Amino acid sequence: MRFxxxxxxxxxxxxxxxxxxxxxxxERQLVDIQLHNMRDWAHDKHHQVDDRPFGxxxxxxxxxxxxxxxxxxxxxLTQQPGHLVLLxxxxxxxxxxxVEDLANHKRLVLVCGRYEGFDQRIMDILKPDEISVxxxxxxxxxxxxxxxxxxxxRLVPGVxxxxxxxxxxxxxGRQRRLEFxxxxxxxxxxxxxxxxxxxxxxHEEIARWREQNSLERTRQRRADLL
Numbered sequence: 307m308r309f310x311x312x313x314x315x316x317x318x319x320x321x322x323x324x325x326x327x328x329x330x331x332x333e334r335q336l337v338d339i340q341l342h343n344m345r346d347w348a349h350d351k352h353h354q355v356d357d358r359p360f361g362x363x364x365x366x367x368x369x370x371x372x373x374x375x376x377x378x379x380x381x382x383l384t385q386q387p388g389h390l391v392l393l394x395x396x397x398x399x400x401x402x403x404x405v406e407d408l409a410n411h412k413r414l415v416l417v418c419g420r421y422e423g424f425d426q427r428i429m430d431i432l433k434p435d436e437i438s439v440x441x442x443x444x445x446x447x448x449x450x451x452x453x454x455x456x457x458x459x460r461l462v463p464g465v466x467x468x469x470x471x472x473x474x475x476x477x478x479g480r481q482r483r484l485e486f487x488x489x490x491x492x493x494x495x496x497x498x499x500x501x502x503x504x505x506x507x508x509h510e511e512i513a514r515w516r517e518q519n520s521l522e523r524t525r526q527r528r529a530d531l532l
Contacts, residue, residue, distance in 0.1 A: 365422030393447030397436030418447030
């Protein structure tokens with residue numbers, strides 16, 4: 307799977323791209339991540355990509371020219387254009403069904419916003435899939451792009467060491483419940499003991515306990531999912 311990230315700050319990504327799971331996926335050529343600096347499409351010698359909003363107001367907006375022309379160039383780098391995602395607080399919320407939908411595409415083009423946002427004509431021309439990572443404001447879309455990559459990455463075949471790892475994740479599966487509680491050694495820590503059923507070796511009982519625990523957790527913490 308290929309990710310093209312359009313950003314004003316590509317220097318934010320090298321450390322992220324070098325972390326374990328993602329690094330291995332890149333080395334095994336399961337994932338390809340390309341960075342593109344939108345400043346390279348600015349129209350003046352100072353590489354200005356933002357300007358004051360018409361009508362007044364605080365902050366600066368990203369100008370349409372550099373963003374639109376960068377996207378158009380990047381989309382032509384492969385035979386088939388990628389699914390265009392624009393990270394924006396006014397987009398649809400990133401939830402696991404959205405992640406699963408994004409993972410069905412072979413290529414994602416992620417546009418990272420900055421400052422007070424985008425000139426509306428960028429959306430009018432490009433008609434991107436606007437996605438928000440949550441009901442809060444970040445300084446830019448770079449962290450949001452990393453969130454999208456991280457979430458989609460887990461669904462790319464071959465990336466996880468155990469292909470069952472993502473089957474029981476919270477919000478995964480048809481029921482969209484929270485994941486059940488899990489334990490490891492030691493069996494007792496500060497007088498807290500691992501539930502006996504998990505050490506019983508009875509796989510039917512373990513499966514039943516996990517199902518019930520998942521349901522109880524969801525009811526207590528996220529009843530809106532039920």
